[in-house]
Amino acid sequence: MRSKLLTTNVFILIIGFMASLPTITFAAALSPAELAQVYACRATSSLLLLRGEGFQKTHQQRLENDLQALNGAMQAISQPSQSLITTRTELVTQLRNGVSYGPSEDNVPWRYPQELSKALREFLHEARQMPQGSDNELPVEVEYLAVQYLSRSYMGTFEIAREQPDTYLGQDERILLPKIDRQLNDLGSSDDPAQNKLRARWEYLKSALADMNSKSNTLQSVSGKPFAPITVDRHSRTLTQNWMDRQLTTPSVAAQP
Numbered sequence: 001m002r003s004k005l006l007t008t009n010v011f012i013l014i015i016g017f018m019a020s021l022p023t024i025t026f027a028a029a030l031s032p033a034e035l036a037q038v039y040a041c042r043a044t045s046s047l048l049l050l051r052g053e054g055f056q057k058t059h060q061q062r063l064e065n066d067l068q069a070l071n072g073a074m075q076a077i078s079q080p081s082q083s084l085i086t087t088r089t090e091l092v093t094q095l096r097n098g099v100s101y102g103p104s105e106d107n108v109p110w111r112y113p114q115e116l117s118k119a120l121r122e123f124l125h126e127a128r129q130m131p132q133g134s135d136n137e138l139p140v141e142v143e144y145l146a147v148q149y150l151s152r153s154y155m156g157t158f159e160i161a162r163e164q165p166d167t168y169l170g171q172d173e174r175i176l177l178p179k180i181d182r183q184l185n186d187l188g189s190s191d192d193p194a195q196n197k198l199r200a201r202w203e204y205l206k207s208a209l210a211d212m213n214s215k216s217n218t219l220q221s222v223s224g225k226p227f228a229p230i231t232v233d234r235h236s237r238t239l240t241q242n243w244m245d246r247q248l249t250t251p252s253v254a255a256q257p
Contacts, residue, residue: 029247031133032076034140037124038240039070040091041143044120045150045233047098052154052229055103063099067092077130084130087123094119113155120147121161121169128167138183139240141168141176142205146236148172149212153229156219172214177206198242205235 030038043066050059074080074088094116101107109115124144151158164170171179184202187195208228211221221227 033130036073037140042066048150084126091119091123153227
């Protein structure tokens with residue numbers, strides 16, 4: 001009898017201890033539709049870098065790699081809508097057009113920047129209608145900001161979807177920077193070197209993106225300093241890749257109510 005009572009008490013203590021522990025849940029990896037959004041933005045940035053930096057072979061190869069990644073994400077989407085397929089085709093067409101015009105800006109139609117941004121926005125919109133892995137859009141928000149920055153640096157303009165102010169598609173650095181800040185702050189404090197490195201990279205990138213000056217029609221940064229598209233591109237891609245890798249490997253901890 002005493003043995004049975006002791007066993008019961010130990011069991012109750014174990015249950016109570018487990019209930020006091022934080023709930024461990026693993027961060028969901030990005031869905032194929034979310035990855036498609038990231039790769040679409042990356043491919044657009046690669047084209048802008050290719051055109052802006054004199055058609056270097058490394059940038060052209062990177063564009064091809066991004067398009068292959070986009071194709072892989074599209075193939076992984078279960079039952080993609082016809083609108084998604086159509087807008088993806090149009091985006092790839094516009095990216096290919098950007099290469100076909102060659103390095104001379106004189107050969108680029110004056111409406112091409114608007115056509116490129118429209119093609120990207122419409123694809124991203126359709127991709128957002130597909131099942132998403134989470135509500136956290138940080139990777140594509142960062143990549144979308146990078147597209148805006150590179151467009152401003154190399155082509156002079158990028159039209160956001162002003163009719164969608166409640167989504168990242170209709171937002172620039174004035175809205176997206178504090179939003180991304182909040183998402184990173186939600187990670188909480190940590191002794192994890194990788195997480196701290198990610199935060200440090202974001203602080204550096206944020207200062208450059210905040211200098212974009214989207215509210216002004218003049219193609220000049222807030223500080224008056226030259227734009228730094230290569231640096232922004234590199235840090236944006238590294239940060240989003242680190243974030244996506246972290247989602248695959250790191251558990252998130254949520255406290256019990």
